[in-house]
Amino acid sequence: MPFAALDPVDPLNLEALLTDEERAVRDTVRQYLDDKVEPHIADWFESGELPVLPELAREFGKMGLLGMHLEGYGCADMSARAYGIACRELEATDSGLRSFVSVQGSLAMFAIHRFGSGEQKQEWLPRMAAGEAIGCFGLTEPDHGSDPASMTTRARRDGDDWILDGRKMWITNGSVAAVAVVWAQTEDGVRGFVVPTDAPGFSAPLIKHKMSLRASVTSELVLDGVRLPASARLPEARGVGAPLTCLNEARYGIVWGVTGAARSAWQAAADYAGQREQFGKPIAAFQLTQQKLVDMALELHKATLTALRLADLKDSPAGVHPAQISFGKLNNVREAIQICRTARTILGANGISLEYPVIRHANNLESVLTYEGTTEMHILALGQALTGHAAFR
């Protein structure tokens, strides 16, 4: 019996592994983004803004994308696979969209869901799930990135109240957030606080001049004697392990998300190579171009297999080990950025134009390579897991 033609976009038939529900998530998110976002995303990237944010947040809320893998409080309570697939489609359009959803759901909402009081959960999670309240997550500081345990933002007691002083840097969603989850040193070590952004002494100036994640809001957080009631502290968060648990959630979304950016770049390069003629034939017919397209496809689909495996581990009773997430984040981001850079070469001069998605994805992935633990940090985390020796300091 003759074989059916290979699907160039899915040569290993990995989409056949998805359930009907997961395919429905994929197609609903894809359709929405194709209709409402794709026609504008290059302009938003160029102008360095996400001008539709309050409306977009509500639309994402209606689609169940905010806190998608969390239970209760209006969250969709879907599988890790479904959440990953949504991240993939979002990032196939732009890493800025996936970053928005990751920070809202996996960082800000997850922190409150996992470590918050009943009152904090009731107050914030339903509105955040609906996209009516945007959240941010303030861990990084100007002088403390990869080593957050050394943070200098302080929370001190004043009677029953807490007073927060310090600065956070590179905070996604900061300037548009209604609530900030802020991590600070206390006499008892690192603790988390739920800070309404209209609290006196809180401000979130926008960070400008970014050449990456331009369709995403990135801000500084300034905490200048911000007074909070005792009830603002996340009661179950103790030590720097608490924010790291949240980061692990967001990294899982990145493992999937970057396969979307890489898929988009591969597709753009393959289409271009089929149409662009030089020396009398399509550049896809040259061996050197084919080698690029084949190598890109191998890494893209190996990355998807890694994401699928991590999803199944995450959905299993044993769960997924943080070092396994490091495996996925390290491999998939590193390969995705290489795929985008190779795709750019296939497009020649057009590769540097925003008329095509490739350079935008490549530039965005420079941020993704750095945030949620740099490549180097994940090498060290995996190195420790594999050898038993910590080489961080």
Ligand SMILES: Cc1cc2nc3c(=O)[nH]c(=O)nc-3n(C[C@H](O)[C@H](O)[C@H](O)COP(=O)(O)OP(=O)(O)OC[C@H]3O[C@@H](n4cnc5c(N)ncnc54)[C@H](O)[C@@H]3O)c2cc1C
């Ligand atoms: C667009 C964007 C959005 C972001 N959003 C958020 C957010 O919402 N919330 C938040 O809290 N943070 C956010 N970040 C911050 C991000 O998490 C940090 O930038 C990241 O953790 C790295 O910290 P750093 O930039 O201070 O680099 P550094 O930690 O100063 O690292 C600089 C270089 O030194 C290397 N290095 C450091 N230590 C070692 C070591 N022991 N061994 C070998 N190499 C080492 C690093 O790998 C890196 O290559 C965001 C960043 C960007 C770019």
